[in-house]
Amino acid sequence: MNRTIRVVIAEPSAIVGTGLRTVLDDAGGFHTAGVITEPSMLDERLRILDADIALINPSMMDFRTSRNLRASVPALQEMKVVALVYGVFDDEALRQYDAVIKIVDSPSILVNRLRRLVEADGEHAADGGYDLTEREREILVSVARGHTNKEIADEHNISIHTVISHRKNITRKTGIKSVAGLTVYALLNNMIDQNDME
Amino acid sequence: MNENTFSPEMKLGELIDANYRLLSILSRLGVRLGFGEMSVEQMCRQRGLPTELFLMICRIYTFDDYMPSCDMFGREELRHIVDYLKTSHRYYSDYVIPRLSGEMDAMIASCDRLHGKVLKRFFDDYCGEVANHFAYEENTVFPYVEELLKGIRSSEYSIGSFEDNHSDIDEKLSDMKSIIMKYLPENTLTEQRNDVLFEIYRFEEDLKCHTLIENRLLIPLAAKIERES
Numbered sequence: 001m002n003r004t005i006r007v008v009i010a011e012p013s014a015i016v017g018t019g020l021r022t023v024l025d026d027a028g029g030f031h032t033a034g035v036i037t038e039p040s041m042l043d044e045r046l047r048i049l050d051a052d053i054a055l056i057n058p059s060m061m062d063f064r065t066s067r068n069l070r071a072s073v074p075a076l077q078e079m080k081v082v083a084l085v086y087g088v089f090d091d092e093a094l095r096q097y098d099a100v101i102k103i104v105d106s107p108s109i110l111v112n113r114l115r116r117l118v119e120a121d122g123e124h125a126a127d128g129g130y131d132l133t134e135r136e137r138e139i140l141v142s143v144a145r146g147h148t149n150k151e152i153a154d155e156h157n158i159s160i161h162t163v164i165s166h167r168k169n170i171t172r173k174t175g176i177k178s179v180a181g182l183t184v185y186a187l188l189n190n191m192i193d194q195n196d197m198e
Numbered sequence: 199m200n201e202n203t204f205s206p207e208m209k210l211g212e213l214i215d216a217n218y219r220l221l222s223i224l225s226r227l228g229v230r231l232g233f234g235e236m237s238v239e240q241m242c243r244q245r246g247l248p249t250e251l252f253l254m255i256c257r258i259y260t261f262d263d264y265m266p267s268c269d270m271f272g273r274e275e276l277r278h279i280v281d282y283l284k285t286s287h288r289y290y291s292d293y294v295i296p297r298l299s300g301e302m303d304a305m306i307a308s309c310d311r312l313h314g315k316v317l318k319r320f321f322d323d324y325c326g327e328v329a330n331h332f333a334y335e336e337n338t339v340f341p342y343v344e345e346l347l348k349g350i351r352s353s354e355y356s357i358g359s360f361e362d363n364h365s366d367i368d369e370k371l372s373d374m375k376s377i378i379m380k381y382l383p384e385n386t387l388t389e390q391r392n393d394v395l396f397e398i399y400r401f402e403e404d405l406k407c408h409t410l411i412e413n414r415l416l417i418p419l420a421a422k423i424e425r426e427s
Contacts, residue, residue: 034263041265048410049263174376180320181373187316188381194312 004029005118008051010036010060011084016103020055020084020110027111046075052118053080055101058089066093080117130173137191139166143179144186201261204253206239213238217260222404226285227252251275254415255282258407268415268422273347276419279411280340286408287332294401295325301393305378309386317377324370331367335360343420351427357420364412371402 007030011017017035024030033049036042039060046054054076058066065072069081083089083097094100099113132140135156142152149167153160171177176185186192203216210233214221224231229241242249251271257264268275302321306314339360342352375398378391 045263045265175380176373176376178370178373180323181370181377184316184320184373184377185381188313188377188383194316 004031005053005114006031006033006049006051007053007055007114008033008036008046008049010039010042010046010054010056012037012039012057012060016057016084023107023110024114027107029115030111043073043075046073046079051079053082053114055082055084055114056097057084057086058093058097059086061093066090069093069096082114082117132170132173136166136170136173139163140170140182140186141191143167143170144183144192146179146183199260201257201264204238204256204260206237206242206249206253208238210236210238210241213256217256219259219400219403220256222289223255223259226282226289228285247278248275251278255411258410259404266410266414268419271415271419273423276343276416276423277347279415279419280343283408283411283416284336284340287336290401290404291329291332294397294404295328298394298397298401299325301390301397305386305390305394308390309382313382313386317382320370320374320377324367324374327370328367331365334363343416346420346423346427349427351424356424357417361413361417364409368402368405368409371398371405374398375402 007024009017009020009032011020014035014037017037021032021035024032033051034045036045039062042060061069061072070076080098081096082099082101083094084101084103085094086103098117101110101113138156139152142155147155149160149163152163156163170182174182174185176182183192187194199216204213208216210224210229214224227245227247229245233241238252239249241247242252248271254266258266299321302317306318309317338355339357342355342360343357345352375395378394378398382391
């Protein structure tokens with residue numbers, strides 16, 4: 001799975017921010033979606049920038065925030081969070097990060113650690129590839145026919161939670177979110193015929 | 199080029215040279231080409247448009263990660279923001295969507311009849327959704343803000359309800375992109391598909407800026423005035 005890794009940098013120093021961006025650009029395979037220097041903007045901007053990894057200088061967080069990172073900045077629940085530390089830092093706070101990088105680390109350590117984080121996640125997913133599994137195809141057909149998650153769960157004897165997780169994978173693989181769009185996909189691939197839609 | 203590139207002294211020609219997509223912003227504001235050596239400040243003064251607001255709009259359309267703030271703005275700017283959003287809607291419905299629709303038709307003409315029919319229906323539904331989205335803002339949100347600016351406060355509506363109901367119209371647009379790029383069979387002509395894709399990408403980028411202006415400028419400014427009144 002060789003897709004571009006989207007990174008957002010949250011770092012109060014513009015010089016360091018620019019340096020990190022350059023390191024990632026040079027490494028290839030990364031896109032710096034944005035550099036945030038204002039702590040108050042963190043959550044809002046992370047939401048908009050839609051990143052795989054947030055590279056954060058923990059000194060951007062005040063004491064209260066740093067103790068419960070993902071509750072204070074909910075956007076972080078959707079991504080990997082990596083700490084960039086300049087000096088000695090509270091261990092307890094750092095445990096919430098998926099990885100820690102020190103300012104004295106070499107660019108290659110930074111790059112490799114970020115890549116590994118995203119790769120590990122890909123292997124963890126039930127199916128990291130882009131082809132739909134047989135089960136996902138069945139679920140997709142039901143979605144395209146306009147069935148609700150509850151109906152789909154009953155039809156296939158699975159939990160609603162599982163239906164939602166299949167739907168997430170379908171969207172990740174196809175790049176299609178709306179039911180209408182998935183219906184078009186199913187029609188183009190002859191998974192349903194037009195009579196199913198009328 | 200950075201945010202400070204855009205200054206009041208900048209010539210309009212230099213502005214477009216820095217980011218040619220701003221051509222459509224100028225035309226939305228009614229600035230005709232043939233402006234000679236006119237500067238941003240002169241143009242704004244001529245149209246009674248706050249210069250800082252205009253520069254901010256230019257930055258929004260130029261820098262992906264630019265975050266506008268309305269801290270230094272007040273009623274005067276809010277009035278212009280509403281006007282801008284209205285002309286922007288007109289630009290989408292009179293110009294962008296018909297153009298996209300024409301390109302869509304040209305592409306559909308080159309594809310399998312059944313596939314064409316399915317795509318056409320998807321696109322028409324999307325256009326209906328966009329029209330509803332704009333109509334709500336034009337019939338409810340903008341008039342509300344205009345009344346607010348006149349000091350009239352409607353009892354049942356507030357800008358908060360807009361914030362809660364502000365729907366996305368970019369989801370289906372993005373789906374359409376995936377479908378045309380990845381799933382429409384190879385027999386559909388590539389050039390025609392490219393034309394549609396270019397158009398969708400441009401529209402998407404424009405809508406993203408438009409939404410940013412609504413969320414970061416219109417809503418907080420209107421909320422500020424609600425609190426004052």
